[in-house]
Amino acid sequence: MPHAGSCTPATPEARPRLEVADIFRAHGEAYWRSHALSRGQSRVLRDIELCRTMALGGHRDVCDTCGYEVPAYNSCRNRHCPKCQALAQARWIDERKARILPTQYFHVVFTLPAELRPLALRNREIAFNLIFAAAAETLLDLARDPKRLGARLGFTAVLHTWSRKLTFHPHVHCIVTGGGLAADGSAWIPARCRGRYLFPQHVLGDLFRGKFLAGLRRLRDDGRLCFDGCCADRAPTPAFNRLLDTMYRTDWVVYAKRPFAGAEHVYEYLGRYTHRTGISNHRLRSFDDRGVTFATKDGKSITVAPDEFIRRFLLHVLPDRFVKIRHYGLLAPSNATTALERARQLLLEQTSVPRLSPPPTVPKDWRELLLDLTGHDISRCPRCAVGKMIRHPLDYVAPRPHRPEVLDSS
Numbered sequence: 001m002p003h004a005g006s007c008t009p010a011t012p013e014a015r016p017r018l019e020v021a022d023i024f025r026a027h028g029e030a031y032w033r034s035h036a037l038s039r040g041q042s043r044v045l046r047d048i049e050l051c052r053t054m055a056l057g058g059h060r061d062v063c064d065t066c067g068y069e070v071p072a073y074n075s076c077r078n079r080h081c082p083k084c085q086a087l088a089q090a091r092w093i094d095e096r097k098a099r100i101l102p103t104q105y106f107h108v109v110f111t112l113p114a115e116l117r118p119l120a121l122r123n124r125e126i127a128f129n130l131i132f133a134a135a136a137e138t139l140l141d142l143a144r145d146p147k148r149l150g151a152r153l154g155f156t157a158v159l160h161t162w163s164r165k166l167t168f169h170p171h172v173h174c175i176v177t178g179g180g181l182a183a184d185g186s187a188w189i190p191a192r193c194r195g196r197y198l199f200p201q202h203v204l205g206d207l208f209r210g211k212f213l214a215g216l217r218r219l220r221d222d223g224r225l226c227f228d229g230c231c232a233d234r235a236p237t238p239a240f241n242r243l244l245d246t247m248y249r250t251d252w253v254v255y256a257k258r259p260f261a262g263a264e265h266v267y268e269y270l271g272r273y274t275h276r277t278g279i280s281n282h283r284l285r286s287f288d289d290r291g292v293t294f295a296t297k298d299g300k301s302i303t304v305a306p307d308e309f310i311r312r313f314l315l316h317v318l319p320d321r322f323v324k325i326r327h328y329g330l331l332a333p334s335n336a337t338t339a340l341e342r343a344r345q346l347l348l349e350q351t352s353v354p355r356l357s358p359p360p361t362v363p364k365d366w367r368e369l370l371l372d373l374t375g376h377d378i379s380r381c382p383r384c385a386v387g388k389m390i391r392h393p394l395d396y397v398a399p400r401p402h403r404p405e406v407l408d409s410s
Helices: 020-034 041-048 086-099 114-122 124-144 202-220 229-234 237-248 262-275 306-314 339-350 366-374
Strands: 057-065 069-073 103-110 154-161 167-178 179-181 186-190 254-256 284-288 291-295 302-303 325-329 389-393
Touching: 020 041, 020 284, 020 306, 041 306, 057 103, 069 114, 086 186, 103 124, 103 202, 114 124, 114 229, 114 237, 124 154, 124 167, 124 202, 154 262, 167 262, 179 339, 186 302, 186 339, 229 237, 237 339, 254 325, 254 339
Parallel strands: none
Antiparallel strands: 057 069, 057 389, 103 167, 103 254, 154 167, 154 325, 179 186, 284 291, 291 302
């Protein structure tokens, strides 16, 4: 993973020779027929199979000079599709730049221990919301403490549910301002950290643990937790209490990275997390009927059966309409025109940091975003490099295959 303080713009990558869609097209139908999938999982499986194929329709780009033509098929726009995130990410970054404060930023990662992951898997939406709430309360409470900071900070949190091996590993990335606005709004209070971290890691871990486990107990007392399947042995009260006791005695990992080099890099860096899927096409190495090989970390790779690969990929399909990017404190939507602007004014008065360039008032067209990302002007003919590509309707659009969506009881 690149150093947080040395973020550089991503360079265009060559189109991968192997895609998740290839695996889904070869084995998706059989997997769908032999497994009980949620509506969301079934939709993801279908959408990725059809993404940028004739089944979704499209158009023909024809050069007005040399007559060269090429079909361009529509994308599925599913947020879990590895091919559909680059433009959404670029557009999100452009929009968020208006809220960057000219100050130091920190990166903090809150992770759920392995012992609680089976329960979180059976209670996905509830558990994910609880991780967000516990992480947010931890940061906001520590910031309000006069012994720590005594101010209201701001941060953006992004949920990820995967490890590099595509196993279930829920954690939240938080990009946090290195300071906050005084309670009365009179001053910007910079972070008092003596080292490279905003707050001590063991303090973050202990407070996060307490808040999450207290919330988990409330959910069980309210009868909102599901203990089906592999969690059945945790359902009795004595067993649940033993689990909590064990978790209270366990050190929880909160990973604090080095601060960013400058505010201008914050959202470019965060953009790598906001629209990332469980695995990118560029990590796929090989695929046949016996297995799928993909890169993990430190130059290593792993091979799993195609069915196992699909199972792991679908583990990370989020509940419908679930919000995986959330903003808190000064960056909360309710503070966008009040406390956030007050903090910006104070920072510009108190420091010599230059004002960041405001984003364009008119959002960039997707073609402009693609040009920024890849350096490729899709309006120019790739053959003669002179003519302009003119859009024409396709002569034929294949009917979209129908696969009934199966909803299981989970």
